[in-house]
Amino acid sequence: MTETENIFDSADTVARWRANAERRAAYLGQATERMLDAAGVTAGARVLDLGTGTGDTAVLAALRVGPGGSVLATDVSPAMLEAAAESCTAAGVTNVEFQRQDAGALQSLEPGYFDAVIGRFSLMFVTDLAEALRGIRRVLKPGGRLGALVWGPPERNPFLSLSTRVARREGLLKVPEEQIIGPFRLADRDGLARAAVAAGLEAEVEEVPVEVRARTQETALEGLQCSPLTQTILGALSETERASLEDALKVELETYREGEGYRLPGLTLLLRGRNPA
Ligand SMILES: C[S@@+](CC[C@H](N)C(=O)[O-])C[C@H]1O[C@@H](n2cnc3c(N)ncnc32)[C@H](O)[C@@H]1O
Secondary structure (H helix, E strand, O other): OOHHHOOOOOHHHHHHHHHOHHHHHHHHHHHHHHHHHHOOOOOOOEEEEOOOOOOHHHHHHHHHHOOOOEEEEEEOOHHHHHHHHHHHHHHOOOOEEEEEOOOOOOOOOOOOOEEEEEEEOOHHHOOOHHHHHHHHHHHEEEEEEEEEEEEOOHHHOHHHHHHHHHHHHOOOOOOOHHHHHHHHOOOOHHHHHHHHHHOOOEEEEEEEEEEEEEOOHHHHHHHHHOOHHHHHHHHOOOHHHHHHHHHHHHHHHHHHEEOOEEEEEEEEEEEEEEOOO
């Protein structure tokens, strides 16, 4: 992947991603713990974090492995890596190193070095999934484990797909289909498990539900707007079109009203893998 293709590499996206850390911790907290458990991120482990973003998972992994363990936090975006380093400093963890690294091309990393590989919502963005999975197997010790979260299908994740659906309906969808599919590229549960097995991992994929809650329509809309995909959709519009899409989204959000607030369901897939030899 080239830098220009990575929609996560702009200063604006990085700042937004950072600002959204608390919201992510709330709706992804349990799923993330399951991912860390699946990968066997425990005291003393050597962990590779793929597509760490602003470092949420690097910090969590670093706290789990403690001073006897280590985390290599990687991302294809230098701006994300910088932010991840700042998150680690702010959290007071000192056992994390940072490296610019395409998750689909792990050849430069030492074979059989890691006890655990994790990746939260990053595997969908590699150019060649088969190559990425072979690379993961190669860098894992025998018996080492992978835990990776990816998004389930768009219709099960309205907080991610609502903007696309409403923009399409309103004739306001002006971004390439490839970008729209991006977050959902690995939503085929069986296909993902098969790809991991084909790469030589023992693997299974389980569904892990999540839910996004918001107290007000304003914060619910803000939540939708945190997604880089929604930002891309909005960024392609004139001011008037943008206002019109935001109005339509507010109306649509009412479908998800529950009591005083809003509840948007979501579905992630947890890929659990193990290097058998
Ligand atoms: C949806 S964000 C997830 C960030 C972080 N893991 C989290 O859960 O908060 C996707 C991340 O993957 C990174 N990314 C995209 N393509 C990548 C690739 N080929 N290799 C490594 N990282 C990649 C992006 O720069 C971005 O930081």
